[in-house]
Every structure is written in structure tokens, then in C-alpha cells.
Amino acid sequence: MLKQIEGSQAVADVVALCRPNVISAYPITPQTHIVEDLSVIVGQGKLDAEFVNVESEFSAASVVLGASAAGARTYTATSSQGLLLMAEVIYCISGMRLPIVLTCANRAISAPLSIWNDQQDSMAVRDAGWIQLFAEDNQEAADLHIQAYKIAEQTFLPVMVCMDGFILTHAFEPVDIPEQKQVDDFLPPFKPRHIVDPRWPRGIGLYADPRFYMETRYILHRAMEKSEKTIKEVSADFAKTFGRDSGGFIKTYKLKEADVAIVSMGSVVGTIKDLIDQLEEEGKKVGLLQICSYRPFPRQEIYNILKDKMNIVVLEKCISLGRGGILASDIRWSFPRAEKKDRNISSFIAGLGGRNITSDDLRYMVERVEKEPVELEFLGLKKELISDKDL
Amino acid sequence: MNEKAEELNRVEKKDLFASGHRACGGCGQALAARLVHDAAGENTIACVATGCLEVFSSPYPDPSWRIPFLHSLFENPAAVASGVEVAYKALKKGPVNIIAQAGDGSTADIGFQCISGMFERGHNVLYVCYDNEAYMNTGVQRSSFTPYGAWTSTTPMGNKTRKKNLPLIAADHGIPYVATATVDDFKDLQRKVKTALSIEGPKYIHILVPCPLGWGHPGDLTVKICRLAKDTGLFPIFEIIDGKVTNVQKIPVKVPVEEYLKPQGRFRFLFKKGVPTEEVAEIQKIANQNIERFNL
Known part of the structure; x- marks a missing residue:
């Protein structure tokens, strides 16, 4: 349905349609409206999810890490300093192959403090093993989130959807918000590979000595390269299902x-x-x-x-x-x-x-x-x- | 004894934290980890911080864990465990015991904020701190649990500050259960783990775990040193249930702190030719304050 809404609301609406089980975030401008809107959606019972208000972005990323390792579909969003504070966890999430989706409402980096838009924040973690998709407008920002879950859960790579802070997050534009059924048909339920569960005891996050570490990086790099195919397929599939081009490679x-x-x-x-x-x-x-x-x-x-x-x-x-x-x-x-x-x-x-x-x-x-x-x-x-x- | 009390007081040995790991001989933390998880049982997820326990128990491809083990970083086991707990809730799975655990550096210093957050949000997680009073994994550097007077590699002249009192700080978050324990009393430690896990909400157990390497004592003195820590009053044993200090372990015969300090290399320089320095008197004062405060 075409709605005249704020970019943040559009993102919150489509994230909810993706049915994440766990959402955790810490407020930072210009990301705030996204998580505020999601907290309302969860609070009103329109989405059956756990919404965890944490004490820092570092914990937000750690909460979704733990939840994803336990088999949940997860979501978090941040900007700027928040992403930098998450950086340590960001690397862990990709290293552990957890298909987490994160929105980066792109914002400048301190110092000097600036709450306004540029793309230095997501660039700071460009080498972390996350797929990074950049949205042109709010329709694409919304669409990319639906694609992001599908890409992440097929590749076991985390996906960062980058949208320019204020310019997109706070702009009111007509955005087509799909129906729940359309999204459900497009995005199958999350099937995790390895989870922490006493029924199948296994270790997640073991350490690797020099005999093993390098191979994990090689495999991750190859997975990033190979995700090209998935990104293109998912984008084509999206166009077929929803009737518009969004995302893709270039x-x-x-x-x-x-x-x-x-x-x-x-x-x-x-x-x-x-x-x-x-x-x-x-x-x-x-x-x-x-x-x-x-x-x-x-x-x-x-x-x-x-x-x-x-x-x-x-x-x-x-x-x-x-x-x-x-x-x-x-x-x-x-x-x-x-x-x-x-x-x-x-x-x-x-x-x-x-x-x-x-x-x-x-x-x-x-x-x-x-x-x-x-x-x-x-x-x-x-x-x-x-x-x-x-x- | 009724059935429940009997179960609480039974010493469990299930080897869920298996032998064959790489800890030093006499490691208090390895012993504590075994006792904690054997008490918790198979239906448990261990969320472990980077540190000695993680390093000696989880090298790929041969971890020592027979229960699910999850590790990501040094400072975040409380937040990761929070995530596991909400995932179980959201996926309508469980019940399951979730134990976040870390050493004193992670707990008292770098992970302090994550723990406070976990307590305040009320997650149904047991947090266990293995307190060996310094950063042992990186080579015995001072943490904010390092006691007054102790040598560490970053306090070569002796530590000048007192230990942060996390059990009381934890209790002041309004969490339902806090306890202290040591590895000399298996029954007491395991009873506390079982009690904690029977309570809904955040729980905190603080376990004193001697480190022969960092404390400078022979490995076979680990248990004895724990007893001396208790009998001197330097490590009070108690529970805090719903904010009230209770089940304080009384000291049968009070022992001067010298007895605790002397077998440990980290306190050696507090004695000049066998004669205690002023610092020893200061440490005795700390013990006396504990004795008075907790009515030991």
C-alpha cells in the first residue's frame, strides 16, 4: 500500500513485516525514529517479538549476537559513534556467521561532533565481513530490508542496510509498504545452521590457533565474494514478486x-x-x-x-x-x-x-x-x- | 532432611565441563567451572567471556564442554546471555539455565556496564564471576578486584586500592539472589548454583578462585587458601536474598590475616625478614571491618 510516510517509519514497517524475533537497540540520532517506531509496533502487539532496550550500542550488538546464536531472527539499527562502539561485536558477528540485519542511518564521525549525514560510519567497518547495501531513496531503503533478511539467511553473512541519515531517515516520501502475505511468501522462516541448544550441545565461538585461523578468514572472504550471486538473485526475485527494481549490485x-x-x-x-x-x-x-x-x-x-x-x-x-x-x-x-x-x-x-x-x-x-x-x-x-x- | 534439601545439598559430579583442558595445576577457576556446571546440569547454556576459562577450555577443535558453549568477546557475556534469554522467550523455547560467566577483569572492569544492564533489565540469567583478583590470562595485571597490598605485574609496589565490592553493588540493582562462595566447599558452592537457578530473574554468584600462578602459591594449596580467605574474614561468605544479607557463614576460629598472606608470593614483600609491615595491619583492618559488617 502506498503511504506518505517518514523513511524511518517505512523501515520500521517493513522490518516488522520480516517478523524478527528479537530487536535490540540503543538510541542515537538519526537512527532513533526507526527503533521508536518498532517499539510501538511491538508494544501494540502488532509484532510478536522481544524488544530489548539496552545500555549501549555495544550491548545492542551483543544481544542480537546472542539471540541469533540461539536461533532468532534479529534486528538492530544504529549510526555513527554507535556503529563505532559496536565495531568489536560487528567483527564477531560476521566471524561467527550470524545473519543479523542492521540499519545504519549514515552519519558523520566525531570529532568534531556532527549529527548530520555522510558515510564515514559504515565505511569504518567496510572490511568487517558484512554485506553493505546502500539505499538511494526510501522505497529502496524499505525494499532492501526485506531483501537483506533473505540474503543474510541464505549466505550466513550479516547485512548492513545503509541509508543516509536525515536525508532519507527523516524525509517524507510516498513508499509502497507491501502486504504481510507478500513478504511471508518472499521470505521463508529463518532456518539457523548452528544454535546453542542443550539438545545438541556444541561450541560456538571457539578460539582458533595459527593452525586454523587463516582458513576462517579465507572462507569468510570467499563467502563475501560468492554472495554476489545471492544478492543478484534475491534482487531479481524481489522485482518479480513486488513488481519493482530495488537493490542488486549496481x-x-x-x-x-x-x-x-x-x-x-x-x-x-x-x-x-x-x-x-x-x-x-x-x-x-x-x-x-x-x-x-x-x-x-x-x-x-x-x-x-x-x-x-x-x-x-x-x-x-x-x-x-x-x-x-x-x-x-x-x-x-x-x-x-x-x-x-x-x-x-x-x-x-x-x-x-x-x-x-x-x-x-x-x-x-x-x-x-x-x-x-x-x-x-x-x-x-x-x-x-x-x-x-x-x- | 526433606527431598528438596537433600537435592540442594547433594554434590554433583557429571563432568559437563570435562577433564583434559589446559588449565594450570591447582587452578581454582577450572575447579569452580566444573562445580558450577555439574550443579546446573545438562539443560544449561554457558555464555563465556574471553579469558583464562575460555582459553583453556575452548581451543578448536577440542573444547571441554559437554553443554552448549557460546563465546564472543571479553566484555559482553552478560549482554550475549541476555540475547540468548530473549531469543528463548521469543521462540517460546525452554526453560533452560543460562549462565553468563567471566573472570574478575571482565566482570569488575571492562564488562561492568553490560552486567549492570543485564541486572537492571531483569533477564533470567545467572552471572558467575570467577574472581582470581587480577588479569591472569594476560600475565597477572591489576584489576579492580585486586586486593589491597597485592603484587601484580602492573602494581609492582603493591596495590594501593581496595577491592570493588560487586556482590553488594549487584544486590543494589534489586536482583533477587546474590551469593559468594569459594572452591573449598563443594556442597556450599553447588547449593548456591542450584538455589540461584531455581529463582526467576538475574542472579549473581561471586566465587573466589585462587590462581597458583598469579598468587604465587603451590597448586596443592588452592583449597587451603580458600579456607584461610574465609577464616581471616577477607572473603565473607553470604547470600543476599531479595536485598537481605542472610546465611552468613560464621568463622569458627578467627585467623590473623598473616596466615592467609604468608603462603602467597604476591604478598611476600609485605613481610620484611618475616616481620609484617604496616600494610599487613591495614589488611587486618579490612578483615576486621568485614567481620563486623557481616557479623562473621
Whole structure:
């Protein structure tokens, strides 16, 4: 049913339709509305689940870890510092192959404190063995959660659904919330592999000495790579069942004929598409490659689609301090070194700490890379706020 | 004796925590873990913190556990056990005994917040602290359960602070059952585990477990040192049921703290050529305060 609702409410509604048994969370802006809404759904008896209000994100992650190990379908959500506080558990969850679903309402990282959106938080745990899916809008954010459970429970990998804080979580948009029966038909009940149960005593979380540890990492890495197939299948299956495309590995917009290819992910792709349309009217051919699955990273797909593009620009809301663009590094790595040395891959950092990314900013970016490649540039940087002393 | 009392006082030996693990000879924690799980029985899930117990009992591929064992991190067994408990509730499974357990470093320091949360939320979980009064697994560093005067590798001049009193802190969360115990009295320890598991809600049992390596005493003195800890008043044995201190174990003949301190290498420097220093008097004062406070 099409509803005009807040992004957080949409996520809460679809998470409830996925029938998690245990929900545990700790409040942090901008994640709060999601768990508030879920607590109401549980409180009103519309979802038969245990809702555990814990004393920290660290415990929230630990509670869902324990519950998942006991065979429950679980859910948690967080942002920013909360995700960083969870980091230790985040690694454990994937190492223990627990199919937990987490929403990351993307927010900047302290210091300085900022409650506003960028994607530095989920980037901080990009190597943890979690599938990371980035939503473009609230419909996709909602749809990705339904897919996330299916992907997680087929691959025994945890899934983080990343949606831009405020821009999506607090935005009111029309979102189609499926019927319970549709979701039930799409998402079978959770069948855990190993659980703690006195009827079948087994150890979960044994330690591995140097004879065994490395293989666990290799297997996890291979599982992440192999999850590509599941992500695509589940996305295709979703399109068939629900009648709309959502998720998947990557998406493109007017890319085929484009002279300049923009690569990005998250909600900013909406602004990018608008600009592409405007530029098209002006006779410029610009296209978009949108990454939905950031981990596993769709290297092969990116190569196949961009291999003839000589002018690529990567726009991202995160940075590896001392290195540069993170997504840009990944994109540069997607091309064999020896091939087409004259291919330009420019890197722009934008929107950190909630700085607006305007159409004008993006237009400037395109015009800039049409002239020359850009190794690294902060888009919309206020140079007047920076003195020589600071540098 | 009626049937229930008989069952409570029976010493259980089921080897649910099997022999063949890698603990040191005379390890108080290994003994305590066996007693706790044999008392709890087969229908039990052990949620264990990183630490000595986890390391000596759970190397892949040969763990020592004949009951389900769940380990993830150093500081989170209370939160993980909370998760297991709510999962059982949500999946309408059970009843099952869930025992979160950790050493004193995890319990008193890094996992303190998780434990407080578990108590406050009222999960039906028994939390067992194996207190060997320092971070033994990493090489005898000080924890906030390290007693006054003790040498550790990070208090080379002796610890200057007193032990955090977690049994009382636990009780002040309003939980229904708190107890202290040591590994010299199998019957008492197992009775307390059985009693705790018969009560709905969060429970806390604090067990003193000597560590021959960290305390510097021969392995065959583990049981004797426990008795001395009790008989000096340094480790009072009691239960707190619904907030009331009860079943305090009286000391038949009070022993001076010197008797407890002398066999342990960690207190050796408190005696100069056999003569006790001022610190020993300070430790005697702590024992006397305990004796008075709990009417030992």
C-alpha cells in the first residue's frame, strides 16, 4: 500500500513485516525514529517479538549476537559513534556467521561532533565481513530490508542496510509498504545452521590457533565474494514478486552514451540524475553508475560497464584520512593497471558532516573533469574558513 | 532432611565441563567451572567471556564442554546471555539455565556496564564471576578486584586500592539472589548454583578462585587458601536474598590475616625478614571491618 510516510517509519514497517524475533537497540540520532517506531509496533502487539532496550550500542550488538546464536531472527539499527562502539561485536558477528540485519542511518564521525549525514560510519567497518547495501531513496531503503533478511539467511553473512541519515531517515516520501502475505511468501522462516541448544550441545565461538585461523578468514572472504550471486538473485526475485527494481549490485542511468561517467552511492544519486537530465538538455552526455552493493564490491561489473569510459569521476561522502577517496580507490582498483593509461578517474569528496551537495556543485565537478583529471578535491569547501596556520 | 534439601545439598559430579583442558595445576577457576556446571546440569547454556576459562577450555577443535558453549568477546557475556534469554522467550523455547560467566577483569572492569544492564533489565540469567583478583590470562595485571597490598605485574609496589565490592553493588540493582562462595566447599558452592537457578530473574554468584600462578602459591594449596580467605574474614561468605544479607557463614576460629598472606608470593614483600609491615595491619583492618559488617 502506498503511504506518505517518514523513511524511518517505512523501515520500521517493513522490518516488522520480516517478523524478527528479537530487536535490540540503543538510541542515537538519526537512527532513533526507526527503533521508536518498532517499539510501538511491538508494544501494540502488532509484532510478536522481544524488544530489548539496552545500555549501549555495544550491548545492542551483543544481544542480537546472542539471540541469533540461539536461533532468532534479529534486528538492530544504529549510526555513527554507535556503529563505532559496536565495531568489536560487528567483527564477531560476521566471524561467527550470524545473519543479523542492521540499519545504519549514515552519519558523520566525531570529532568534531556532527549529527548530520555522510558515510564515514559504515565505511569504518567496510572490511568487517558484512554485506553493505546502500539505499538511494526510501522505497529502496524499505525494499532492501526485506531483501537483506533473505540474503543474510541464505549466505550466513550479516547485512548492513545503509541509508543516509536525515536525508532519507527523516524525509517524507510516498513508499509502497507491501502486504504481510507478500513478504511471508518472499521470505521463508529463518532456518539457523548452528544454535546453542542443550539438545545438541556444541561450541560456538571457539578460539582458533595459527593452525586454523587463516582458513576462517579465507572462507569468510570467499563467502563475501560468492554472495554476489545471492544478492543478484534475491534482487531479481524481489522485482518479480513486488513488481519493482530495488537493490542488486549496481544500477546505471544514461551511462551508455556518456562522455563523463559519475560513480556514487546513496541518496545523492537523485541529485546527480537531475543534473544529468539538465546537462542532456544542454547537449552534454553525462551518465551515472550507482553502487548499491558496496561490499561485496562489484569490481567485475564496474569494469564491464566502465571499460570504454575514459572520463570517470567518483563522488563520495567519506574519506580515508591520509589516503583520499575510499570509493575512488576501489574504482581505480577495478581497472587493470596496464590497460588504457589515459583513462582519467577523478576523485571528489563531498557532503561531509551534512554539507549540502547542490546541483551547482555537481555541475562544477563535471565541468572541472571535462577540462582535466582531478586527483582529489573537496567539493564545496569553504576556503575562507581555513587559514594558512591550519595547514 | 526433606527431598528438596537433600537435592540442594547433594554434590554433583557429571563432568559437563570435562577433564583434559589446559588449565594450570591447582587452578581454582577450572575447579569452580566444573562445580558450577555439574550443579546446573545438562539443560544449561554457558555464555563465556574471553579469558583464562575460555582459553583453556575452548581451543578448536577440542573444547571441554559437554553443554552448549557460546563465546564472543571479553566484555559482553552478560549482554550475549541476555540475547540468548530473549531469543528463548521469543521462540517460546525452554526453560533452560543460562549462565553468563567471566573472570574478575571482565566482570569488575571492562564488562561492568553490560552486567549492570543485564541486572537492571531483569533477564533470567545467572552471572558467575570467577574472581582470581587480577588479569591472569594476560600475565597477572591489576584489576579492580585486586586486593589491597597485592603484587601484580602492573602494581609492582603493591596495590594501593581496595577491592570493588560487586556482590553488594549487584544486590543494589534489586536482583533477587546474590551469593559468594569459594572452591573449598563443594556442597556450599553447588547449593548456591542450584538455589540461584531455581529463582526467576538475574542472579549473581561471586566465587573466589585462587590462581597458583598469579598468587604465587603451590597448586596443592588452592583449597587451603580458600579456607584461610574465609577464616581471616577477607572473603565473607553470604547470600543476599531479595536485598537481605542472610546465611552468613560464621568463622569458627578467627585467623590473623598473616596466615592467609604468608603462603602467597604476591604478598611476600609485605613481610620484611618475616616481620609484617604496616600494610599487613591495614589488611587486618579490612578483615576486621568485614567481620563486623557481616557479623562473621
